[in-house]
Amino acid sequence: MVLYFRKKLKKLLGVNEKPALHQQDSKLQEPLDASLDYNVKILQSIFEKCSDLIFHSFKIGGVTSAALIYFEGLINMEELHGNVLSPLMHLVTDGCSSIHEMVSSKIPVSHTKEIKNFSECIDFISNGNPVLLWEGENQGIALGLTKWEKRGIEEPSAEITIRGPREGFTETIQVNISQLRRIIKSPAFKMESMKIGKYTKTAINIAYIEGVAEKNLIEEVRNRLQKIDIDGVLESGYIEEFIQDNPFSPFPQLLSTERPDVAAANLLEGRVALLIDGTPFVLIAPTTFFSLLQSPEDYYQGFLASTLIRWLRYIFLVMSLLLPSLYVAVLTYHQEMVPTDLLVSVASSREYVPFPALVEAIIMEVTFEALREAGVRLPKQIGAAVSIVGALVIGQAAVEAGLVSAPMVIVVAITGISSFMVPRYVQGISFRIMRFPIILLAGSLGLLGVMLGVLAIISHLCSLRSFGVPYFTPIAPMKFRQWRDVLIRSPWWVMNTRPHFTGEHNAYQDTSGRIPDPTRGDE
Numbered sequence: 412m413v414l415y416f417r418k419k420l421k422k423l424l425g426v427n428e429k430p431a432l433h434q435q436d437s438k439l440q441e442p443l444d445a446s447l448d449y450n451v452k453i454l455q456s457i458f459e460k461c462s463d464l465i466f467h468s469f470k471i472g473g474v475t476s477a478a479l480i481y482f483e484g485l486i487n488m489e490e491l492h493g494n495v496l497s498p499l500m501h502l503v504t505d506g507c508s509s510i511h512e513m514v515s516s517k518i519p520v521s522h523t524k525e526i527k528n529f530s531e532c533i534d535f536i537s538n539g540n541p542v543l544l545w546e547g548e549n550q551g552i553a554l555g556l557t558k559w560e561k562r563g564i565e566e567p568s569a570e571i572t573i574r575g576p577r578e579g580f581t582e583t584i585q586v587n588i589s590q591l592r593r594i595i596k597s598p599a600f601k602m603e604s605m606k607i608g609k610y611t612k613t614a615i616n617i618a619y620i621e622g623v624a625e626k627n628l629i630e631e632v633r634n635r636l637q638k639i640d641i642d643g644v645l646e647s648g649y650i651e652e653f654i655q656d657n658p659f660s661p662f663p664q665l666l667s668t669e670r671p672d673v674a675a676a677n678l679l680e681g682r683v684a685l686l687i688d689g690t691p692f693v694l695i696a697p698t699t700f701f702s703l704l705q706s707p708e709d710y711y712q713g714f715l716a717s718t719l720i721r722w723l724r725y726i727f728l729v730m731s732l733l734l735p736s737l738y739v740a741v742l743t744y745h746q747e748m749v750p751t752d753l754l755v756s757v758a759s760s761r762e763y764v765p766f767p768a769l770v771e772a773i774i775m776e777v778t779f780e781a782l783r784e785a786g787v788r789l790p791k792q793i794g795a796a797v798s799i800v801g802a803l804v805i806g807q808a809a810v811e812a813g814l815v816s817a818p819m820v821i822v823v824a825i826t827g828i829s830s831f832m833v834p835r836y837v838q839g840i841s842f843r844i845m846r847f848p849i850i851l852l853a854g855s856l857g858l859l860g861v862m863l864g865v866l867a868i869i870s871h872l873c874s875l876r877s878f879g880v881p882y883f884t885p886i887a888p889m890k891f892r893q894w895r896d897v898l899i900r901s902p903w904w905v906m907n908t909r910p911h912f913t914g915e916h917n918a919y920q921d922t923s924g925r926i927p928d929p930t931r932g933d934e
Contacts, residue, residue: 522555769854
């Protein structure tokens with residue numbers, strides 16, 4: 412009986428009990444009605460069971476009925492009462508001007524926008540902007556009074572800073588945009604906004620420098636984002652997986668960073684940045700294999716020291732990938748390559764080990780990866796202690812128990828330390844994944860298996876693309892001019908051109924300071 416009368420009441424009010432999804436979508440596209448009661452009832456039916464949605468009714472000037480609609484906790488209540496409610500309730504109408512003109516002129520809020528349909532109304536309310544509707548007008552006003560709790564600017568935790576700015580991005584996209592604007596003070600720095608996610612409607616900004624970023628690259632990024640169909644976007648990883656060229660590759664094809672200086676540096680090279688609301692990680696496209704092996708500190712200290720550290724990084728990167736497999740291959744198939752004294756020492760340490768070198772390496776690598784992951788997931792106060800103490804205790808106990816040999820513990824420890832030299836965490840994960848199949852190949856085919864694994868990885872890297880840019884640029888294809896920032900870090904006065912993949916016009920050098928424009932023939 413209660414349900415029957417409820418349906419009858421809703422039918423009299425012109426509101427459906429449970430409109431289908433397509434019916435709701437069509438209702439959202441309808442324009443606002445001149446009747447305030449009708450607009451309020453439609454919004455109440457759409458936001459049914461939203462207990463935190465406030466419908467505040469009052470009268471403008473004591474005459475015209477009006478309503479303020481907003482979500483509790485998403486707006487600045489002090490400004491709402493002081494700058495909106497109080498002026499409107501004491502508004503004196505002269506009978507000549509329209510209510511819309513008087514309301515627009517009397518509200519001391521800098522950011523306002525007229526809304527004409529239910530879709531716009533819902534978008535502004537959901538984003539924390541109060542919406543003002545009043546009787547006799549088929550449009551309303553959205554007020555820019557958004558205010559919610561947000562994290563302050565802190566030093567990035569995923570990218571340790573030795574020398575350079577210590578500010579990091581936050582989860583608020585407006586704060587991230589302001590940090591980039593503070594670095595790049597040029598009208599050529601553009602921001603294009605869109606929303607992705609059927610329910611979350613996550614704000615995403617495409618950032619680039621006009622005249623520096625290639626137009627085809629910007630258009631490609633825009634097209635890939637527009638094709639995304641998903642219920643919600645909670646982190647930049649959602650977007651990264653949708654827009655990368657080869658989602659089945661273990662290697663990252665976009666650069667993610669928490670540092671505004673890194674994002675600004677890539678924008679100045681002609682790349683495109685994607686700022687996603689709700690995450691402190693900004694995506695950079697396109698990227699290359701060698702870009703992921705470069706640290707921001709390489710450019711903040713002397714070029715000689717940076718070159719030395721970069722070579723150390725390359726050497727230890729190879730060790731983190733190949734050292735365990737080389738140990739297994741040599742010990743299993745190529746004992747003649749080991750000096751006699753060293754071979755006797757290793758053989759004596761493995762005398763009571765019941766497993767072959769391949770199984771021994773797999774056990775130690777899996778254990779080390781488990782300890783590393785446990786240290787990352789545990790609270791910071793105990794994570795490092797657990798990982799270090801666990802490695803020492805388990806390693807020593809395993810050697811004394813005769814389950815593994817001491818040389819294998821040394822090899823795995825050096826491999827683990829080498830993997831920490833990779834400046835990007837996602838790139839390090841890729842090499843950690845590749846390490847296991849190469850160990851299996853080494854245990855099956857010896858050094859031949861290692862070489863086959865290396866060739867397969869290099870072939871895969873050469874075939875990868877990041878938004879059409881070869882992943883192994885500038886080694887394959889070879890671009891000797893760009894080697895000055897790959898194998899070495901040349902002095903700043905030598906690096907006077909931008910990367911070639913961002914467009915030929917970027918090589919144009921104009922001492923007048925104006926922005927090169929391809930449409931004017933500045934290429």
